[in-house]
Amino acid sequence: MPITRSAARAVPWLAAVVVVTGVGPLGTDTYLAAMPEMQREPGHVERRRALTLTAFIVGSALGQIGAGPVSDARGRRPVLLVGTVAFTVLSLLSAFAPTGPTLVAIRLVQGLVAGFGVAVGRACVSDVWHGPEAAQRFGTLASITFVAPVLAPALGGVVLAHGTWRLVFGGLALVGVLMVVAVLVGIPETLPPERRQAGGLAATGRRMADLATDAPFMRHVVVQCLATAGFFVYIGGSSFVLQHVYGISETTYSLVFASNAVAMVLVTVLFRLTVRRFGPARLRATGVAVAATAATALLVHALTAPGGGSFAPTWVLLSVVTGAMGLSIPGTQALAQEAGARSAGTASALQGGLAFLVGAGSTPLTGLVGDRSLVPMAALMCGLLLTSLVVLRVWRPVRQPEAVAAP
Known part of the structure; x- marks a missing residue:
């Protein structure tokens, strides 16, 4: 059932949206603490080490651009579910990546699916609220997600104190599980079928051009x-x-x-x-x-x-x-x-x-x-x-x- 405005006030679904949209800073900044240690491992030279970060950032931007229009046609929840499940799996694959080039490729796709939550989370707010009410919710999202870049490096340091850089990605996999649960339990569909738009590349291109x-x-x-x-x-x-x-x-x-x-x-x-x-x-x-x-x-x-x-x-x-x-x-x-x-x-x-x-x-x-x-x-x-x-x-x-x- 699509969410109504009264239901949105009655359930803590905005907190679930915060969990999903905060994955970008966590996926980037938690990993920063692990980068120096990676350089000491064979196959993870400095250039490739830096590329793993760049790949995630570029992927996140492209993921936002792609996921938003798809959610206008397919609804918000399917896109969020695909993104959160894929992020979890890719975090595990990153933890077991055998070489630097493999990790760069995985991080590119991981950033791509992380962008799903960032873009679609904002759209969920726009589906339910407008004007000053929507602005207030965007302020809530921003105030909480801005904390992530401050806390993430410290969290990464704590993880590294008990293991290698691979354990950091194991921790991100746990964050991914939390996101999946947040979508399944806390985020109803905010875009009812009658408000959805045509799918396909041509229709998406027309919306973007508009x-x-x-x-x-x-x-x-x-x-x-x-x-x-x-x-x-x-x-x-x-x-x-x-x-x-x-x-x-x-x-x-x-x-x-x-x-x-x-x-x-x-x-x-x-x-x-x-x-x-x-x-x-x-x-x-x-x-x-x-x-x-x-x-x-x-x-x-x-x-x-x-x-x-x-x-x-x-x-x-x-x-x-x-x-x-x-x-x-x-x-x-x-x-x-x-x-x-x-x-x-x-x-x-x-x-x-x-x-x-x-x-x-x-x-x-x-x-x-x-x-x-x-x-x-x-x-x-x-x-x-x-x-x-x-x-x-x-x-x-x-x-x-x-x-x-x-x-």
Whole structure:
């Protein structure tokens, strides 16, 4: 039976959606703790070790793009079940992978099926809620799933204390079992048959083309892609820059990264508490503006302070940028899903998959342009986040979906 709005309030199905959508960060970041140990094993040289991570990220983006449109035609639960069962099996296969190339191939497919839950989970929320109610739920998803990148490396470290890197994938298999149970017990079908759309490549292509030529929807996607790219520059470059420029230890960097992530979680909670009053459009605009301003201040600091200057202002400004993502990410997700509600799965696929691909592509930029100075990373962050703000302010399509989301 399809879920009703009253039933959605009566059962803890949103918690089950959180379990399914949180697999992406867990599948990536739990594994980070195991990467140095892998290098010591024959057949897992450094290049292939890095490829296993890249393969998962690329697979996750492609999985989002593919799974969303399929769920518009087949329903949400079948896609979620296939994704969670496949993730469990592939985690076990990863644990027993005999060589590096085999593990790279498995991780690519594992990332692909992990993307199913991320895209379809957002679509499930859009099926049941709209406007500020949906934005509030997206804030809940974001606040909980943002905790995963903070906890996952520590969890991986605990597992490694009792076994090898293969045991980490055994732990991910257990997470997969939990996801299967969450789908079977906690997530009813949210898309009834009468609301489903035609399947097949041609129909999927038409839905994607419809949204890709919808200016209000694409405005949200472009803003999200630019902001995500700026944020991923920080994710990919900060460890090298901060350790090279300021000489901080790996332990100190872990503290910095974790504290910034906590700031983002707290701001996301603030988003959830205030979105009914202010609306997702206003909160998203505030988040993008604050992030762009802080990134600009970071660039000015980098250019004017010899050798990067004091570490304290850099830490504070990076924390402000990260915290501001707690407003812009859930706000943009809610607004994009509202604009593309006619094909919620396809909308989720495009906004999440494209942003993830752009973010993955921007991750190594700091290393390419230079990580021995704060200036390159700050300039990249500033340029991307300012461009995101300009697009938000200047690109004003005639139809404004944000209006329906305002209180």
